[in-house]
Amino acid sequence: MSTPLNTSSVWRDLQQHRQSWEGVTLRQLFQDDPQRARNFSAEACGLYLDYSKHLINPETLRLLITLARARHLEERRAAMFAGERINRTEGRAAFHVALRAPKGHVMRTAGVDVVPEVHKVLDHMAAFTRSIHDGTWRGATGQPIRKIINIGIGGSYLGPEMAWKALRPYRHPGMELGFVANVDGATFTDVTAHLDPAETLFIVSSKTFTTLETMTNAQQARYWVTSALGEAAVARHFVAVSTNVEAVKAFGMDTGHMFGFWDWVGGRYSMDSAIGLSTMLGVGVEHFTAMLAGFHAMDNHFQTAPLEQNLPVLMGLLALWYNNFWDAQTQAILPYAHDLARFPAYLQQLQMESNGKGVDEDGHPVTVDTGAIIWGEPGTDGQHSFYQLIHQGTRLIPCDFIGFCQPLSPLAEQHELLMANLIAQAEALAFGKAAEELRAEGVAEALVPFRVFPGNRPSSVLLGDRLDPHTLGALVALYEHSVFTQGIIWGIDSFDQWGVELGKVLAQRIVAELRSTARHPHDASTAALLQRYLQRRGS
Numbered sequence: 001m002s003t004p005l006n007t008s009s010v011w012r013d014l015q016q017h018r019q020s021w022e023g024v025t026l027r028q029l030f031q032d033d034p035q036r037a038r039n040f041s042a043e044a045c046g047l048y049l050d051y052s053k054h055l056i057n058p059e060t061l062r063l064l065i066t067l068a069r070a071r072h073l074e075e076r077r078a079a080m081f082a083g084e085r086i087n088r089t090e091g092r093a094a095f096h097v098a099l100r101a102p103k104g105h106v107m108r109t110a111g112v113d114v115v116p117e118v119h120k121v122l123d124h125m126a127a128f129t130r131s132i133h134d135g136t137w138r139g140a141t142g143q144p145i146r147k148i149i150n151i152g153i154g155g156s157y158l159g160p161e162m163a164w165k166a167l168r169p170y171r172h173p174g175m176e177l178g179f180v181a182n183v184d185g186a187t188f189t190d191v192t193a194h195l196d197p198a199e200t201l202f203i204v205s206s207k208t209f210t211t212l213e214t215m216t217n218a219q220q221a222r223y224w225v226t227s228a229l230g231e232a233a234v235a236r237h238f239v240a241v242s243t244n245v246e247a248v249k250a251f252g253m254d255t256g257h258m259f260g261f262w263d264w265v266g267g268r269y270s271m272d273s274a275i276g277l278s279t280m281l282g283v284g285v286e287h288f289t290a291m292l293a294g295f296h297a298m299d300n301h302f303q304t305a306p307l308e309q310n311l312p313v314l315m316g317l318l319a320l321w322y323n324n325f326w327d328a329q330t331q332a333i334l335p336y337a338h339d340l341a342r343f344p345a346y347l348q349q350l351q352m353e354s355n356g357k358g359v360d361e362d363g364h365p366v367t368v369d370t371g372a373i374i375w376g377e378p379g380t381d382g383q384h385s386f387y388q389l390i391h392q393g394t395r396l397i398p399c400d401f402i403g404f405c406q407p408l409s410p411l412a413e414q415h416e417l418l419m420a421n422l423i424a425q426a427e428a429l430a431f432g433k434a435a436e437e438l439r440a441e442g443v444a445e446a447l448v449p450f451r452v453f454p455g456n457r458p459s460s461v462l463l464g465d466r467l468d469p470h471t472l473g474a475l476v477a478l479y480e481h482s483v484f485t486q487g488i489i490w491g492i493d494s495f496d497q498w499g500v501e502l503g504k505v506l507a508q509r510i511v512a513e514l515r516s517t518a519r520h521p522h523d524a525s526t527a528a529l530l531q532r533y534l535q536r537r538g539s
């Protein structure tokens with residue numbers, strides 16, 4: 001059996017190295033090294049990463065990279081790109097990198113080059129998208145389709161919704177997208193409230209085509225369409241995206257209007273597969289293709305750049321440094337871009353479903369903490385809400401600031417205010433404000449303790465030129481590979497999600513109790529909740 005991670009020599013070296021950080025300040029580090037910003041920055045695929053405001057020095061990086069090598073990051077990365085079954089508990093490859101391989105590339109899993117199949121589906125998506133945009137595909141009454149509603153949840157929803165919002169300036173004229181995920185009927189009612197069935201197309205997106213929420217909402221949508229337009233309208237108003245042909249057939253949908261993908265695509269790694277059909281319809285084939293090129297560019301960078309300059313590796317190692325050696329429990333994602341409002345939610349699934357694991361790949365309890373809690377909101381909104389705690393609270397919260405040099409709104413002066421705030425926040429967190437500075441400014445002594453900013457609060461700044469489709473693809477792939485880097489070091493399976501199953505099974509049992517006289521044994525709390533609900537739910 002291999003040495004547990006927490007007793008391995010490099011882990012111990014890092015623990016010891018961490019002790020040398022007591023009393024070290026970022027102020028001092030910047031004073032000592034005028035080249036620090038240059039020395040601790042890297043750039044790839046249009047994204048500039050400034051990681052100089054982290055509690056690291058060259059020795060920290062050397063040790064973290066030694067750790068990555070000791071955990072065979074490079075070999076495991078090669079295994080992922082070679083289509084090996086690295087998702088061991090599900091016996092599958094995690095081959096999402098093949099989804100963005102250009103035509104003509106060869107990417108094999110289980111001996112089969114999947115790139116031709118990938119492009120066959122992309123071509124099918126493109127032809128369908130063009131037929132909707134040019135009006136060749138019309139609704140049952142002959143009206144052009146103007147509204148696309150994606151029904152799906154988790155990985156079959158968060159990426160498409162995030163991308164639709166992120167690519168707002170690139171939207172195809174006249175196209176509107178909506179998303180129905182939650183099983184709460186209020187979602188469906190709200191999203192369809194002002195829609196005309198005659199010009200609405202539903203995409204039922206589900207890898208498994210068995211997910212309770214999606215199947216329930218799809219039935220609801222079918223009822224909504226057929227009540228207005230008749231049974232025959234289904235073929236013109238519904239398409240499916242899934243890996244499960246049989247379930248699509250069983251649902252009564254035409255598999256000719258089905259867009260497939262494969263079991264080697266994890267749900268949270270699927271926004272660039274056919275799950276992205278709504279994105280393609282929303283922004284057009286060319287922009288979707290540019291987004292795939294951005295993903296691919298970052299894949300190449302991750303695969304080939306030396307670890308020391310490799311953006312996903314650096315970001316993964318920094319996250320792990322705070323998670324495991326500074327007891328940071330959370331990481332904030334702070335996009336200074338209104339259009340990236342849903343990016344933190346997207347990253348929550350990507351990171352927490354991937355790395356929220358308590359056993360390693362061999363089934364043994366992990367010996368160190370794994371995935372951090374990911375959260376965040378766009379700046380500057382968050383500044384007037386939770387930043388107080390980040391600046392002066394008792395917890396260390398590493399932050400990822402994400403911003404863009406060029407505005408995509410015509411209000412360029414406001415963009416300056418936005419970016420000034422991003423840059424200022426990272427500066428304030430790192431360097432704070434000392435008591436002496438406050439006194440020199442004449443702040444009353446009694447207020448000094450309250451107005452001190454301790455500083456030394458670490459952050460990365462990711463700067464792109466513009467939030468365009470290519471950059472968005474590169475940004476998502478950057479985080480995908482950062483998650484991979486962390487998972488490999490922790491020795492966990494980042495591609496399964498067994499932790500979501502128990503709640504689903506118990507909910508099904510409770511549904512049966514709510515809909516019949518069947519009763520199952522429950523603990524006293526659950527039984528009392530059920531009883532109260534049954535008594536008060538109304539007719």
Ligand code: F6P
Nearest residue numbers: 154155156206207208211267500
């Ligand atoms: O319940 C979790 C999960 O399985 C996610 O991993 C997945 O993205 C989501 O549900 C939706 O699954 P599906 O695409 O099969 O409907």
